[in-house]
Amino acid sequence: xxxxxxxxxxxxxxxxxxxxxxxxxxxxxxxxxxxxxxxxxxxxxxxxxxxxxxxxxxxxxxxxxxxxxxxxxxxxxxxxxxxxxxxxxxxxxxxxxxxxxxxxxxxxxxxxxxxxxxxxxxxxxxxxxxxxxxxxxxxxxxxxxxxxxxxxxxxxxxxxxxxxxxxxxxxxxxxxxxxxxxxxxxxxxxxxxxxxxxxxxxxxxxxxxxxxxxxxxxxxxxxxxxxxxxxxxxxxxxxxxxxxxxxxxxxxxxxxxxxxxxxxxxxxxxxxxxxxxxxxxxxxxxxxxxxxxxxxxxxxxxxxxxxxxxxxxxxxxxxxxxxxxxxxxxxxxxxxxxx
Amino acid sequence: xxxxxxxxxxxxxxxxxxxxxxxxxxxxxxxxxxxxxxxxxxxxxxxxxxxxxxxxxxxxxxxxxxxxxxxxxxxxxxxxxxxxxxxxxxxxxxxxxxxxxxxxxxxxxxxxxxxxxxxxxxxxxxxxxxxxxxxxxxxxxxxxxxxxxxxxxxxxxxxxxxxxxxxxxxxxxxxxxxxxxxxxxxxxxxxxxxxxxxxxxxxxxxxxxxxxxxxxxxxxxxxxxxxxxxxxxxxxxxxxxxxxxxxxxxxxxxxxxxxxxxxxxxxxxxxxxxxxxxxxxxxxxxxxxxxxxxxxxxxxxxxxxxxxxxxxxxxxxxxxxxxxxxxxxxxxxxxxxxxxxxxxxxxxxxxxxxxxxxxxxxxxxxxxxxxxxxxxxxxxxxxxxxxxxxxxxxxxxxxxxxxxxxxxxxxxxxxxxxxxxxxxxxxxxxxxxxxxxxxxxxxxxxxxxxxxxxxxxxxxxxxxxx
Numbered sequence: 001x002x003x004x005x006x007x008x009x010x011x012x013x014x015x016x017x018x019x020x021x022x023x024x025x026x027x028x029x030x031x032x033x034x035x036x037x038x039x040x041x042x043x044x045x046x047x048x049x050x051x052x053x054x055x056x057x058x059x060x061x062x063x064x065x066x067x068x069x070x071x072x073x074x075x076x077x078x079x080x081x082x083x084x085x086x087x088x089x090x091x092x093x094x095x096x097x098x099x100x101x102x103x104x105x106x107x108x109x110x111x112x113x114x115x116x117x118x119x120x121x122x123x124x125x126x127x128x129x130x131x132x133x134x135x136x137x138x139x140x141x142x143x144x145x146x147x148x149x150x151x152x153x154x155x156x157x158x159x160x161x162x163x164x165x166x167x168x169x170x171x172x173x174x175x176x177x178x179x180x181x182x183x184x185x186x187x188x189x190x191x192x193x194x195x196x197x198x199x200x201x202x203x204x205x206x207x208x209x210x211x212x213x214x215x216x217x218x219x220x221x222x223x224x225x226x227x228x229x230x231x232x233x234x235x236x237x238x239x240x241x242x243x244x245x246x247x248x249x250x251x252x253x254x255x256x257x258x259x260x261x262x263x264x265x266x267x268x269x270x271x272x273x274x275x276x277x278x279x280x281x282x283x284x285x286x287x288x289x290x291x292x293x294x295x296x297x298x299x300x301x302x303x304x305x306x307x308x309x310x311x312x313x314x315x316x317x318x319x320x321x322x323x324x325x326x327x328x329x330x331x332x333x334x335x336x337x338x339x
Numbered sequence: 340x341x342x343x344x345x346x347x348x349x350x351x352x353x354x355x356x357x358x359x360x361x362x363x364x365x366x367x368x369x370x371x372x373x374x375x376x377x378x379x380x381x382x383x384x385x386x387x388x389x390x391x392x393x394x395x396x397x398x399x400x401x402x403x404x405x406x407x408x409x410x411x412x413x414x415x416x417x418x419x420x421x422x423x424x425x426x427x428x429x430x431x432x433x434x435x436x437x438x439x440x441x442x443x444x445x446x447x448x449x450x451x452x453x454x455x456x457x458x459x460x461x462x463x464x465x466x467x468x469x470x471x472x473x474x475x476x477x478x479x480x481x482x483x484x485x486x487x488x489x490x491x492x493x494x495x496x497x498x499x500x501x502x503x504x505x506x507x508x509x510x511x512x513x514x515x516x517x518x519x520x521x522x523x524x525x526x527x528x529x530x531x532x533x534x535x536x537x538x539x540x541x542x543x544x545x546x547x548x549x550x551x552x553x554x555x556x557x558x559x560x561x562x563x564x565x566x567x568x569x570x571x572x573x574x575x576x577x578x579x580x581x582x583x584x585x586x587x588x589x590x591x592x593x594x595x596x597x598x599x600x601x602x603x604x605x606x607x608x609x610x611x612x613x614x615x616x617x618x619x620x621x622x623x624x625x626x627x628x629x630x631x632x633x634x635x636x637x638x639x640x641x642x643x644x645x646x647x648x649x650x651x652x653x654x655x656x657x658x659x660x661x662x663x664x665x666x667x668x669x670x671x672x673x674x675x676x677x678x679x680x681x682x683x684x685x686x687x688x689x690x691x692x693x694x695x696x697x698x699x700x701x702x703x704x705x706x707x708x709x710x711x712x713x714x715x716x717x718x719x720x721x722x723x724x725x726x727x728x729x730x731x732x733x734x735x736x737x738x739x740x741x742x743x744x745x746x747x748x749x750x751x752x753x754x755x756x757x758x759x760x761x762x763x764x765x766x767x768x769x770x771x772x773x774x775x776x777x778x779x780x781x782x783x784x785x786x787x788x789x790x791x792x793x794x795x796x797x798x799x800x801x802x803x804x805x
Binding site (some may be wrong): 001024029056057058060061064066068069070071073075076078079081082083084085086088089090092093096097099100101104105107108111112149151152153154157178215261299300302303306309311314315318322324325328329 | 398401402404405406408409410411412413415416418419420421424426427428431432434435437438439440441442443445446447448449450451452453456457458461462507508509510511579660738739740741744747748751752755756759760764767769770
């Protein structure tokens with residue numbers, strides 16, 4: 001049996017890895033959920049075919065990051081997994097069912113004909129919307145804190161439901177729409193691209209609004225968060241974060257009204273990075289906010305060590321061939337694909 | 340809504356979602372490997388018939404795989420939502436196995452599936468073939484890890500229980516290669532291959548019977564019959580070894596499979612009967628003397644332990660295990676018989692045009708799925724009342740969620756799965772009806788109702804080739 005706990009802070013490393021996995025999920029599945037939410041609003045059926053083709057080769061891989069998020073949390077922080085999942089019981093189940101509907105829609109839509117095709121178009125839309133909204137609610141519920149007694153969740157079935165979590169739900173839906181629209185600007189042209197530009201510009205306003213609202217309301221939810229951001233000299237150290245966010249929004253707004261095709265997508269990812277880091281700083285070092293720290297929830301050092309060996313070998317490989325697959329399907333998507 | 344038992348509901352929910360889920364991997368594990376063989380034949384011979392077969396079945400593969408992915412994501416969260424006490428207690432041991440499954444297998448399958456489905460015009464034929472092989476390899480790797488985790492829950496070892504009641508690993512090799520794992524893995528992979536073979540063979544038989552796509556059908560049917568002749572007879576042998584392993588580590592499960600209540604020497608094999616848990620006996624049994632002892636101990640007068648060796652609260656639900664076992668074995672026998680018939684008919688040069696045998700194979704099309712489900716019922720119900728054998732009882736493993744909560748989610752799963760996977764089965768049947776090699780009316784599965792104007796398309800995408 002081997003363990004690296006004498007040399008390195010395993011829980012810290014694992015916190016970094018899980019956070020990265022969840023972030024990759026948010027970005028990768030974020031844009032394809034966003035495309036799903038926009039789906040029924042596309043001007044023509046032709047656009048819809050194209051939108052779906054632009055993500056069809058990737059959605060499977062993207063969703064696997066969600067499995068890694070769940071599986072990784074279970075493996076590296078079993079206590080956090082055991083407390084958070086029952087606490088978010090209904091949102092998790094609704095998200096999973098939403099993902100069922102949108103996942104099968106990729107295959108079913110092209111095999112259905114006539115009216116039933118419209119059915120799967122809407123399954124795709126509502127499935128994506130439900131999954132995105134629920135993920136946003138996880139965030140809100142998480143930030144508000146989870147009741148814990150001993151090693152178990154001790155709250156009620158609807159603890160996650162609040163005005164704040166509803167707001168974070170809407171915020172994430174808008175964020176995903178932004179990523180989906182900017183992805184389409186990058187991967188399509190002509191009519192679809194023009195429409196995606198309009199959508200992106202429209203939703204940017206909402207994204208900026210929600211970012212402001214969520215950021216400003218966080219300190220009022222928890223004294224520690226308030227102390228962290230609004231005490232000196234922290235305030236000045238952390239000031240670049242909101243400033244940078246504002247700069248990115250302005251750049252994005254500018255790009256959406258010019259001919260740029262790639263940068264809007266990268267900028268919207270940038271916005272997600274900043275928000276995610278901001279969130280991480282606020283919640284550190286809790287893995288179940290205000291109750292359990294990453295060290296308390298950590299799996300046995302032997303378990304984390306074994307997983308670390310596997311991850312160090314496998315993660316570069318996974319990233320490598322994921323990159324290869326994106327490379328194979330580079331360029332603009334056509335509205336029909338050989339298959 | 341007052342007395343809803345969260346344990347029972349959570350068990351039903353897990354059984355329902357996992358039973359639905361296992362149908363898809365059981366099929367895709369075999370199908371991926373078979374598609375690799377078909378593509379290998381295509382590259383080797385250049386015969387377009389192989390390409391048409393591949394393109395037909397890869398669509399069925401895509402639909403099945405999609406359903407497998409979405410029902411699988413559900414599983415990876417359900418350990419937490421409904422079995423959080425279990426997750427906390429055994430997470431140190433089982434967590435890494437599931438983590439490795441995602442890292443080594445899921446990403447591999449999901450990423451290269453894209454190339455397999457949509458990469459025809461974007462990568463070389465060799466690279467495409469490589470993608471098919473990688474996907475097939477990925478399905479086997481994921482079987483490796485998940486069956487290792489499941490087998491550990493059946494025959495746990497390589498850990499100690501800490502003062503806090505949680506398990507701590509002491510030896511990873513012992514954990515991964517626990518005693519029942521090699522048997523369960525082999526048994527399941529062979530079961531998947533046979534399931535696929537009987538589906539492919541059944542569809543081939545259907546085309547032969549209808550005299551449609553005869554060239555394609557002969558290949559499908561012929562390959563499937565090869566599996567029935569050479570692989571189907573292996574399964575009872577592997578099953579027997581697996582059974583002996585179970586007898587050593589989980590004798591109560593074997594007693595339930597046999598419907599045996601009293602410990603006996605020279606125990607009879609009950610072909611059929613009605614195990615009664617209350618009265619502690621198996622009613623209306625039709626028996627073959629001494630056969631049970633012979634099978635289990637390889638000795639006519641060997642001793643087999645009966646269920647009364649264990650206190651009542653330590654016994655699994657006997658009737659479920661007893662009957663599921665008979666369903667599985669019965670189908671296994673039918674599969675072996677199919678192989679024998681096929682060999683005889685082939686020898687008489689009548690394999691491809693014997694009408695009754697085509698009916699027979701059509702009737703056995705779904706048999707593999709039934710056998711796989713029945714087999715899992717035996718092993719999972721036979722492990723009760725434990726979730727990890729001898730370590731934690733199912734009743735103690737459940738999350739602190741209330742009954743109505745689980746009732747609502749269970750109902751939602753039943754409605755959604757029935758609807759969605761019903762539709763999936765319908766689309767698969769339509770793909771089969773449509774057959775191989777027919778020009779695509781819907782222009783590739785990811786196209787549109789009619790081919791777009793070429794000029795239109797070209798201008799739309801800056802002149803890229805269609």
